[in-house]
Amino acid sequence: MHVLDLVKPDGRSLTLYARHPITTPDPHRAPSPFATPLGASPHLRWHPLRGEWVTYAAYRQSRTFLPPPEYNPLLVTTDPAHPTELPSGNWDVAVFDNRFPSLGGVSEPPPELIVPTAPGAGACEVVVFTQDANSSLGALPIPHIDLLLQALADRTERLSARVDVQYVLPFENRGAEVGVTLHHPHGQIYAYPIVPPVPARMQEVAAKYFAEKKSGVLQDLIDRELRDRVRILYAGSHAVAFVPVCARYPYEVWVAPVQPVADFTQLSGAQRSDLARALKTVLLKYDGLWQRSFPYLMAWYQSPCDGQPHPESHLHAQFYPPYRTRERLKFLAGTELAAGFFAMDALPEDKARELQQVEVVIE
Amino acid sequence: MHVLDLVKPDGRSLTLYARHPITTPDPHRAPSPFATPLGASPHLRWHPLRGEWVTYAAYRQSRTFLPPPEYNPLLVTTDPAHPTELPSGNWDVAVFDNRFPSLGGVSEPPPELIVPTAPGAGACEVVVFTQDANSSLGALPIPHIDLLLQALADRTERLSARVDVQYVLPFENRGAEVGVTLHHPHGQIYAYPIVPPVPARMQEVAAKYFAEKKSGVLQDLIDRELRDRVRILYAGSHAVAFVPVCARYPYEVWVAPVQPVADFTQLSGAQRSDLARALKTVLLKYDGLWQRSFPYLMAWYQSPCDGQPHPESHLHAQFYPPYRTRERLKFLAGTELAAGFFAMDALPEDKARELQQVEVVIE
Numbered sequence: 139m140h141v142l143d144l145v146k147p148d149g150r151s152l153t154l155y156a157r158h159p160i161t162t163p164d165p166h167r168a169p170s171p172f173a174t175p176l177g178a179s180p181h182l183r184w185h186p187l188r189g190e191w192v193t194y195a196a197y198r199q200s201r202t203f204l205p206p207p208e209y210n211p212l213l214v215t216t217d218p219a220h221p222t223e224l225p226s227g228n229w230d231v232a233v234f235d236n237r238f239p240s241l242g243g244v245s246e247p248p249p250e251l252i253v254p255t256a257p258g259a260g261a262c263e264v265v266v267f268t269q270d271a272n273s274s275l276g277a278l279p280i281p282h283i284d285l286l287l288q289a290l291a292d293r294t295e296r297l298s299a300r301v302d303v304q305y306v307l308p309f310e311n312r313g314a315e316v317g318v319t320l321h322h323p324h325g326q327i328y329a330y331p332i333v334p335p336v337p338a339r340m341q342e343v344a345a346k347y348f349a350e351k352k353s354g355v356l357q358d359l360i361d362r363e364l365r366d367r368v369r370i371l372y373a374g375s376h377a378v379a380f381v382p383v384c385a386r387y388p389y390e391v392w393v394a395p396v397q398p399v400a401d402f403t404q405l406s407g408a409q410r411s412d413l414a415r416a417l418k419t420v421l422l423k424y425d426g427l428w429q430r431s432f433p434y435l436m437a438w439y440q441s442p443c444d445g446q447p448h449p450e451s452h453l454h455a456q457f458y459p460p461y462r463t464r465e466r467l468k469f470l471a472g473t474e475l476a477a478g479f480f481a482m483d484a485l486p487e488d489k490a491r492e493l494q495q496v497e498v499v500i501e
Numbered sequence: 502m503h504v505l506d507l508v509k510p511d512g513r514s515l516t517l518y519a520r521h522p523i524t525t526p527d528p529h530r531a532p533s534p535f536a537t538p539l540g541a542s543p544h545l546r547w548h549p550l551r552g553e554w555v556t557y558a559a560y561r562q563s564r565t566f567l568p569p570p571e572y573n574p575l576l577v578t579t580d581p582a583h584p585t586e587l588p589s590g591n592w593d594v595a596v597f598d599n600r601f602p603s604l605g606g607v608s609e610p611p612p613e614l615i616v617p618t619a620p621g622a623g624a625c626e627v628v629v630f631t632q633d634a635n636s637s638l639g640a641l642p643i644p645h646i647d648l649l650l651q652a653l654a655d656r657t658e659r660l661s662a663r664v665d666v667q668y669v670l671p672f673e674n675r676g677a678e679v680g681v682t683l684h685h686p687h688g689q690i691y692a693y694p695i696v697p698p699v700p701a702r703m704q705e706v707a708a709k710y711f712a713e714k715k716s717g718v719l720q721d722l723i724d725r726e727l728r729d730r731v732r733i734l735y736a737g738s739h740a741v742a743f744v745p746v747c748a749r750y751p752y753e754v755w756v757a758p759v760q761p762v763a764d765f766t767q768l769s770g771a772q773r774s775d776l777a778r779a780l781k782t783v784l785l786k787y788d789g790l791w792q793r794s795f796p797y798l799m800a801w802y803q804s805p806c807d808g809q810p811h812p813e814s815h816l817h818a819q820f821y822p823p824y825r826t827r828e829r830l831k832f833l834a835g836t837e838l839a840a841g842f843f844a845m846d847a848l849p850e851d852k853a854r855e856l857q858q859v860e861v862v863i864e
Contacts, residue, residue, distance in 0.1 A: 317830070469679055
């Protein structure tokens with residue numbers, strides 16, 4: 139993997155990743171639609187009833203929203219008088235600091251309020267999957283997806299090393315149905331100054347299981363899913379994809395290396411390559427199901443980087459698609475949002491069968 | 502309060518509530534669009550990674566969805582040949598068993614799967630706020646809202662007494678934006694066989710606070726909000742409404758009795774009456790803000806009924822509206838759904854000011 143680090147005129151950083159040596163117009167300086175730093179200062183407030191932090195970044199209301207295609211800031215810059223976020227050149231994947239971060243870039247102390255507050259430390263990065271605005275993650279060749287996973291490993295390594303980061307979450311929101319503002323194929327990385335509530339809960343549950351059983355809770359579930367076969371979408375030599383028996387969304391899918399690794403940096407080349415194939419299989423099945431672009435949230439859970447040992451960790455992706463049938467969205471309402479208790483209209487076995495029947499050809 | 506219990510031909514129960522003695526065509530038998538029992542059997546599956554239960558009720562996919570106004574099942578029955586869910590008569594509020602429950606009505610054992618399963622015990626009830634399909638909770642007179650709160654106390658008392666119920670959550674989903682299928686003013690009650698994840702977390706946090714400080718975490722926050730004054734929408738002698746300093750949704754509002762009570766059954770008449778006024782004030786401000794019906798999720802948290810003492814409990818409502826500005830919805834995406842970490846574009850102080858400026862007249 140070839141890597142090139144650049145700096146934007148407003149101080150933000152950009153990293154280019156490629157399978158080939160990288161050439162770009164200016165090897166030191168990256169373009170930016172913005173000439174000066176934002177001077178952002180997100181802050182955290184403590185939610186005393188839920189026992190968790192919430193971040194506030196009021197300036198984000200002015201951020202780019204569904205711009206017409208000619209203003210796509212994720213296209214490469216062709217006219218230096220009208221710079222986008224990205225330079226031209228032969229790069230494959232790019233990562234840069236979000237101009238409107240929910241976390242990071244703190245320049246002011248947090249306000250004093252009636253609950254504890256803290257600086258909104260951490261980082262928010264944008265991950266551009268490809269230069270092609272009309273492509274998608276699933277349409278990319280496996281070596282390109284493999285490179286993306288390598289880039290995520292590089293981001294994880296860099297962000298984990300920061301003292302103000304305890305958890306690194308790469309994710310993709312895809313589709314207007316989940317609120318996406320830019321349709322160019324891209325994801326995001328949130329690097330949190332704390333371990334956020336859901337990963338914290340999952341680590342707690344997994345650590346308890348690991349202490350009792352001396353094995354991983356996801357590892358054991360994968361073993362049982364593979365033996366049960368009913369909900370499997372992909373079973374390779376190193377990676378697996380399935381509709382989990384306990385799916386909370388009708389078309390929920392998990393993708394994981396079969397053998398647990400703590401985070402992206404720990405993947406072997408063989409694991410990463412098979413994980414790329416599992417991922418592409420799922421994404422082609424999704425888009426093939428209704429012969430249209432299938433919206434989802436894809437989130438990658440990995441080990442916290444909070445200075446504690448986490449032998450219970452098992453890197454994996456969870457996909458949450460918003461549709462429950464071709465025409466109907468699953469709304470999160472009273473029981474899901476207020477109680478955290480999910481009610482499913484569909485059986486995972488039925489949804490798995492639908493996805494199993496979508497034929498996928500990967501050369 | 503007058504109460505009349507009826508039974509539907511498919512075995513479901515209906516209770517009518519009114520401020521006056523109730524007369525209805527048949528004082529023993531309630532109408533139903535369905536002649537025979539559904540034979541529903543929701544089941545729970547254990548989510549081993551999150552350490553929580555998920556309920557599955559596959560038959561719910563056939564449930565009523567945005568029917569045209571002439572098929573409103575919450576209108577009173579006028580033609581016995583085409584019964585709705587409700588009888589005519591002089592009742593004010595009605596509660597009946599949901600025909601398509603996510604929990605309750607279990608008639609079969611749960612399936613054997615690769616994770617623990619359990620019967621989907623508990624109950625799902627529909628709460629009809631008024632006979633008037635074109636009204637809304639906020640448009641009802643205070644004595645009518647007061648009666649609704651009494652009815653919720655009655656439901657809480659009855660459901661809490663059941664051995665298969667550990668938590669009673671009344672809520673309202675309002676507006677197509679939050680997925681509402683019937684626009685007749687109504688809410689729901691979920692009675693869970695366990696304490697669900699969010700209330701369980703809130704009780705755990707509140708219990709720890711109570712043990713340390715010998716006072717309630719919400720009580721202390723209300724004291725500080727009242728002294729701060731910045732985010733207050735209503736401050737009566739017994740009830741308060743405010744945009745919480747730690748709001749996770751732009752127009753989030755909490756409504757509570759100032760002095761803690763464990764659940765609806767513990768409210769004094771004076772508290773209940775002022776709570777009705779606080780509630781109406783918030784709802785009129787919501788609808789007045791943009792001069793249109795304001796969608797929201799309203800959830801009422803109260804003490805678990807799990808046989809344990811809960812001196813930390815403090816009945817209150819949390820409103821989660823889906824809009825962040827007049828035109829834009831707040832989508833829950835990667836950080837909220839995958840990490841449980843909320844990112845806010847707006848400051849609670851600014852949103853509180855917007856709502857404070859909406860003038861409300863209650864006779």
